[in-house]
Amino acid sequence: MKKITKKLFQGGLSQLTIPLIAIALLLIFNLIRDPGFFSIGISHNNDGNAVLAGNLISIINGASELAVLAMGMTLVTAACKGQDISVGAAAAIAGSVFVKVLKAGSSISGGTVLLAFLSACVVAMLFGTFNGILVSVFKIQPMIATLILYTCGRSIAYWINGGATPTVSSHIITAIGSFIPGIPIPTPVLIVLFVAILFKLLFHFTSLELFTQSVGINQSAARLNGINPTFIKLLSFIILGVCVAVAGTIGVSRLGLINHETLLLDVEMDTILAVAIGGNSLGGGKFKISGSIIGAYVIQMLTITLYAMKVSSTDVKAYKAIVIVILVVIGSPVVKARLSKLINSLFSKKKVAVKGVQS
Amino acid sequence: MKNMFGKRREPLTDTQLLMTITIGIFAVMYILAMALLGGGFLHTQQIFDMLNDNASLIIVSCGLTIVMIGGGIDISVGAVTSLVVMSCVLYLNNGGNVFVSILLALGIGLAFGLVQGFLISVLEIQPFIVTLAGMFFARGMTTILSVNPQKVDHEAFNRLRDAKVEIPWLGYVAKNGNLVPARLEIGVIVAAVVVIVIFILLKYLKLGRNFYAMGGNQSSALMLGINVKKTRFLSYLISGVLSGISGYVFMMHTGAGNATNAAGMEMNAIASSIIGGTLLTGGVGNVIGTLFGTLTLTTIKKIVVSSGLNDPWWQSITTGGMLCFFILLQSVVLSKRSKKKKS
Numbered sequence: 104m105k106k107i108t109k110k111l112f113q114g115g116l117s118q119l120t121i122p123l124i125a126i127a128l129l130l131i132f133n134l135i136r137d138p139g140f141f142s143i144g145i146s147h148n149n150d151g152n153a154v155l156a157g158n159l160i161s162i163i164n165g166a167s168e169l170a171v172l173a174m175g176m177t178l179v180t181a182a183c184k185g186q187d188i189s190v191g192a193a194a195a196i197a198g199s200v201f202v203k204v205l206k207a208g209s210s211i212s213g214g215t216v217l218l219a220f221l222s223a224c225v226v227a228m229l230f231g232t233f234n235g236i237l238v239s240v241f242k243i244q245p246m247i248a249t250l251i252l253y254t255c256g257r258s259i260a261y262w263i264n265g266g267a268t269p270t271v272s273s274h275i276i277t278a279i280g281s282f283i284p285g286i287p288i289p290t291p292v293l294i295v296l297f298v299a300i301l302f303k304l305l306f307h308f309t310s311l312e313l314f315t316q317s318v319g320i321n322q323s324a325a326r327l328n329g330i331n332p333t334f335i336k337l338l339s340f341i342i343l344g345v346c347v348a349v350a351g352t353i354g355v356s357r358l359g360l361i362n363h364e365t366l367l368l369d370v371e372m373d374t375i376l377a378v379a380i381g382g383n384s385l386g387g388g389k390f391k392i393s394g395s396i397i398g399a400y401v402i403q404m405l406t407i408t409l410y411a412m413k414v415s416s417t418d419v420k421a422y423k424a425i426v427i428v429i430l431v432v433i434g435s436p437v438v439k440a441r442l443s444k445l446i447n448s449l450f451s452k453k454k455v456a457v458k459g460v461q462s
Numbered sequence: 463m464k465n466m467f468g469k470r471r472e473p474l475t476d477t478q479l480l481m482t483i484t485i486g487i488f489a490v491m492y493i494l495a496m497a498l499l500g501g502g503f504l505h506t507q508q509i510f511d512m513l514n515d516n517a518s519l520i521i522v523s524c525g526l527t528i529v530m531i532g533g534g535i536d537i538s539v540g541a542v543t544s545l546v547v548m549s550c551v552l553y554l555n556n557g558g559n560v561f562v563s564i565l566l567a568l569g570i571g572l573a574f575g576l577v578q579g580f581l582i583s584v585l586e587i588q589p590f591i592v593t594l595a596g597m598f599f600a601r602g603m604t605t606i607l608s609v610n611p612q613k614v615d616h617e618a619f620n621r622l623r624d625a626k627v628e629i630p631w632l633g634y635v636a637k638n639g640n641l642v643p644a645r646l647e648i649g650v651i652v653a654a655v656v657v658i659v660i661f662i663l664l665k666y667l668k669l670g671r672n673f674y675a676m677g678g679n680q681s682s683a684l685m686l687g688i689n690v691k692k693t694r695f696l697s698y699l700i701s702g703v704l705s706g707i708s709g710y711v712f713m714m715h716t717g718a719g720n721a722t723n724a725a726g727m728e729m730n731a732i733a734s735s736i737i738g739g740t741l742l743t744g745g746v747g748n749v750i751g752t753l754f755g756t757l758t759l760t761t762i763k764k765i766v767v768s769s770g771l772n773d774p775w776w777q778s779i780t781t782g783g784m785l786c787f788f789i790l791l792q793s794v795v796l797s798k799r800s801k802k803k804k805s
Contacts, residue, residue, distance in 0.1 A: 241793040244742040255782025258775035372594055385588045421602025424595040435585040
């Protein structure tokens with residue numbers, strides 16, 4: 104037990120400790136407030152399928168877009184020492200393209216959905232490449248480079264569908280957005296799982312993780328060791344582009360319509376927050392994708408908890424801010440150092456006392 | 463090489479170069495607008511209107527420029543402006559006094575500056591996260607105060623709001639033969655004072671030079687004996703106070719509190735600073751450049767509107783395009799210079 108605590112606290116807290124503590128605190132808080140919060144039941148949706156329902160399910164389901172975006176953002180943050188603030192706008196573009204292609208065909212079948220998704224992917228990757236070239240070739244700070252797309256992205260999305268907010272209704276779209284018949288788990292959750300496995304495989308079979316970290320830690324040193332920093336940075340933005348397309352598709356499928364003004368509004372800030380709560384440094388370098396995913400769930404759990412406490416959707420932000428500040432204060436390097444010092448001194452005092460008894 | 467004043471001629475610094483480019487482009491753009499579009503652009507009032515509308519943006523951008531020179535970022539400014547407007551409006555409507563409302567505005571700004579500065583400089587938390595939380599908090603508090611738009615109904619304040627500086631000799635003769643004097647709002651004078659004070663602070667005072675040193679290289683600044691923690695704290699404090707002032711100026715311009723006030727102002731302020739030649743990496747920047755950055759941004763929007771492109775999406779696409787142009791220009795110019803220096 105002592106060994107575990109030592110491992111946890113000595114030399115700074117482990118990266119995943121803070122997000123896990125946050126989840127634990129939120130769970131305990133909810134348990135005290137209302138144990139009914141955790142009830143998971145099986146209900147029947149409009150199509151008559153048996154599906155899981157409950158607050159926990161809606162948390163895991165609702166955080167899907169955020170989790171997918173946070174995975175891509177982690178990579179960009181690690182490689183480029185900065186964040187992409189255009190993900191919300193880019194997702195609106197990807198969603199618009201998705202709907203545009205779906206609407207172009209006469210009927211919606213599995214093939215057209217796949218085609219629409221692939222074209223959304225291509226467009227999102229193109230915009231990712233645009234951001235990536237600005238960052239990697241022209242050496243512009245990521246936040247500034249993506250400010251361009253942040254400013255005009257939703258206008259481009261407006262232009263794609265001519266200002267309309269077309270709806271798509273098809274059982275395939277419903278299946279992507281909510282439940283596949285026969286499977287009680289929400290489809291977006293399965294998509295997140297799939298994307299996470301893809302990332303895991305990518306890191307397992309390629310050296311991308313190592314290369315990204317070395318570019319983030321010291322670009323010149325990485326270059327001297329034969330890594331091409333320009334390519335790694337560009338690649339991170341293209342991968343984020345794919346994540347953006349996936350998030351946009353989930354967002355559109357959930358509602359069955361594209362609204363370029365409100366689709367994933369303000370998601371960029373939440374995404375960056377998820378990366379930071381996950382214990383990743385926003386200054387680049389070492390990263391853990393799993394941390395960011397947990398960070399996304401922390402944010403969603405916080406939001407749902409506040410909703411459950413009857414806080415109105417516009418006021419949620421204020422309470423969210425307080426919790427975020429508490430979290431980052433606990434996770435800050437200064438507080439961490441103080442804390443580990445305190446714990447060390449406690450342990451060493453005990454040791455001295457024990458030795459005194461023995462002698 | 464000596465010039466006629468017998469002083470050694472020094473090459474332009476990065477800051478001066480970027481600022482000169484911005485001022486040049488602003489001048490060219492405005493003259494082109496005058497020549498091609500004519501109309502409103504020929505009157506002095508057009509510039510004055512731009513200043514009237516953007517006084518609060520200029521003030522906020524000045525604060526952000528200081529933070530960015532110090533190598534940080536503050537994205538809470540727009541939300542704090544909005545919170546200040548809402549709380550002052552509610553205070554005045556409940557029978558408050560104008561002088562106290564000014565203190566209230568300053569107090570809110572100061573409080574945000576103090577807390578954010580403490581968290582960032584003493585606890586060493588990433589500035590983006592802290593100010594993001596500040597932004598969420600201020601936006602949330604604004605809607606908690608009131609979801610519905612509130613109009614100021616206060617006699618003394620209305621007098622202050624309607625007070626304008628009239629300059630007859632810059633006016634123009636309207637179609638009906640009356641002389642319409644050029645009008646400047648009080649907010650513009652406040653903004654001008656802020657720009658001048660910040661300019662002097664950055665250029666001639668020790669604290670201002672410390673901001674540049676800290677943003678340029680934190681470790682060398684520390685070795686030079688600069689108290690980096692205190693300097694960083696002060697940069698966020700100044701930004702917070704300026705957001706408070708900006709909120710009051712915003713209220714003097716609109717006279718109403720609304721939860722969506724100053725939406726997206728932080729991004730506009732960042733864009734203004736960048737167009738004005740401030741680098742987000744720190745150490746480079748100038749407040750005069752920021753002033754012209756704001757004006758350039760506004761001129762683009764005015765030109766788009768007066769060219770008859772009334773669709774709302776044209777504005778943001780052209781703004782995005784211009785931003786792209788400026789950013790690329792800066793990047794190319796700076797990389798060429800650094801190559802020259804090396805060779």
